Amino acid sequence: MIPGKSQLRMSTASNLRFISQTALLLLLAPVLSHAADERGKWFDVEFPHDSPVVSVGFDFGPSTITSRGPSMVIDLHAAHTLRNVGTKPICGLTLRVEAQDLSPHGRGSVIKPSLFVLPGEEFPVKVDMQLVRPISAARSESAMVQVTIDCALFSDLKAYGPDKLNSKRTLMVYEMEARRDRQFLTRLLDGGRLPELREELNFGNQDFIPRQLGLELLTGPRTIPAREQALTVSPVNFPKGPVQPLGGAAQVAGNEVRAPRVDIRNVSKLHVVSVAMGWIVRDGHGTDFVAGALTSRLPIGPVQTSFISEAGTLRFSLPSGAPMVIDRLMTFVNDVEFADGTVWIPSRDDIEAATQDYILRRELATSPEEQRLASIYRREGTDGLKKELKRVSLSNSKPN
């Protein structure tokens, strides 16, 4: 291993468990002997030599390898300690997780938004994952699972990394939402609007979490269900948005949505390079779920109209696993990237004006940063929240 690479360092207990599990697998499948000889090669963390973060600690925790039928199950619970060795504060980081058995068809990532790590500071990142692979599958020389940096976003919104997962854009959107929400909460605190603050942060209620749904995304050609029918997609407009949805349609059958298409218009004077369309799904009981946002690379000139369509099939279910009957589909512009590299996100006023539905407004405004600040408010109250907002404000004001 080169110095930049962080090899696994397991605790004694984990080591013993690992060895016993490996021995079991050796009995089950002689083909594994090669893997056992090179057990250090099945997981690897690698950062380039010029990376702004390096791994300074690693705990393998309760990781195990077991066999299940003809498959090997690797349960990995890795806790890294990373250090900012660059010169700028880091406000977001994406680690790419790749398994050689799935490449190039599938991979994963772990994103840490809202970090505010100053140069020299350390921070934890956990990777909890499971890999199920055929015991008999061939192996290459590289590790079975590799973790590496995809993108680090600094407080001046500049980025480092290969950005294979379009992480820079994602981290920028999270950071802008974070700044918007911190500004909003600071305004409430400074103005003494504590009842509004309490309401915004769910009254410190631990049980409150945004509405959950189950998702399945199928790519590749499929048989079209016989009962499929077209459903109109209703636009939710943010009045000051630079891109406006005009409407659209999707094919729906039960809990499946296929081939959604939305017409959009660039109403700004800037060239747009990509648009993320947010989707809201209403179930048979009239409950709305924000299903997420799909980003499309789509150059649109000023005052031009275009459309976004998606391949693949989406299947929705309730948290219980029961299929969700889709009654209505709505779409909104979640964020827009312009040719000059800037990104637009809806302001709090935009969200307020977009819908009369209080619950839906809350869902649209819930960002990762607000989720984090709500957790601090729950644990430490108004004083803790003030302290955190001040800390972040100071971190961001440090010269880059």
Added chain:
Amino acid sequence: MSTPAAEHPSIEILSLYATGDLPFVQRFRTSVHVRHCAACEQHVLTFQSTKAELRRESQGEVLTGYEAIADWQALEADMLGNIRVGVAASRCIENVGRRSRPGFRLAWGTGMAALFMAGWVARVPADESGRLISVLRRVVGLDQAPFNGTVLRSTRDGISVKARGATLTILHPESAVISMSGPASVTARYVDDDSGQVTITNVYGQ
């Protein structure tokens, strides 16, 4: 359209309907009802989802290995080979005894075929019929082999991507909020209790 509760098929009938195990007449009657009854449709969707879930689980846990899949392909090839041998053999013997009482033989053959078809339609579940038709269509070249695309899924414990017989799952606590984050990616977001930081995990398919 609402239907009086007394007219609803029993839950057993609905479960058999959902899995395609009802005989033709009963299946037709149930399908007419389900098409117009939201409550029964919901039951059927639940049964189908559960069945699909179990099938996926069993594929993920047992048949993920290339060996298992390879065995199935060998078995399937063997079956198709036997069908071809049968067809070739019937061609070889079709000229034998052609001159003896052709009218009687034709009537007898048609009658037997009609009886077989009636029995098949009344007794064999649609699922099985569909599978056989699919195999026969592939034998004569009307259908292509099923495409195994990439599947992204959220479960209570994690989000996973399954491709090429392997599955990568990034785990999360039950409180995680699941959403789409791209045309081929699923996201889970949660606050880590230990660090107080937000963690966002993604899986991507191609």
